[in-house]
Amino acid sequence: MKKGAATQARIVAEAGRMASVRGLAAVSLNDIAEAVGLSKSGVFKHFGDKEDLHLAVLNATVERFLTLTWAPALKMPPGRQRLGFIFERWLDWVETKGGPGGCPFMQASVEFDDQPGRVRDFLQQLHRRWGRTLTAEIRALTNPPLSFESANQAVFDLRSYVMGFNQQLRLLDDKDARLMARGAFSTLLDRLSLEPAAA
Numbered sequence: 001m002k003k004g005a006a007t008q009a010r011i012v013a014e015a016g017r018m019a020s021v022r023g024l025a026a027v028s029l030n031d032i033a034e035a036v037g038l039s040k041s042g043v044f045k046h047f048g049d050k051e052d053l054h055l056a057v058l059n060a061t062v063e064r065f066l067t068l069t070w071a072p073a074l075k076m077p078p079g080r081q082r083l084g085f086i087f088e089r090w091l092d093w094v095e096t097k098g099g100p101g102g103c104p105f106m107q108a109s110v111e112f113d114d115q116p117g118r119v120r121d122f123l124q125q126l127h128r129r130w131g132r133t134l135t136a137e138i139r140a141l142t143n144p145p146l147s148f149e150s151a152n153q154a155v156f157d158l159r160s161y162v163m164g165f166n167q168q169l170r171l172l173d174d175k176d177a178r179l180m181a182r183g184a185f186s187t188l189l190d191r192l193s194l195e196p197a198a199a
Contacts, residue, residue, distance in 0.1 A: 157188055
């Protein structure tokens, strides 16, 4: 990696670490410059504006998330085992792997959900793409595949379990948070196995 690219990667990594705790908007260029040993102008020259930095952080975070959850899951055939692997790795992401403050996507979604702009647009597209991926995985649980309606509802439920796990673990300090999330997930899969397939 060339020096400029390596420096940019360090800036993005440090900004992502801070953002997982404080939120993207709360991380200043001064904070990042001090952490990586550059001047504020040295940080700024790598990005056109702060929004460009936010998008770079989110893109790097997507790559980390996919490396943890999706890439290894593709080695498994579609079905309960693969979906279970994705869910467990998703919980790992929320607990420790996403950053010291938890899941950066949850943090950013709350932060930008009513802030029009490129960051909100990026997050919308990201969550919709992940939703479509999960819908396909859930439909593959049965043969013939589940209906789109049942799969879409299951994706909503699945996301709710992960968000509930985040709160139960990080805010409420509940040591049984993962056990409860696993229980909800298992109940969901059992229910889906009884759902009628798509017409």
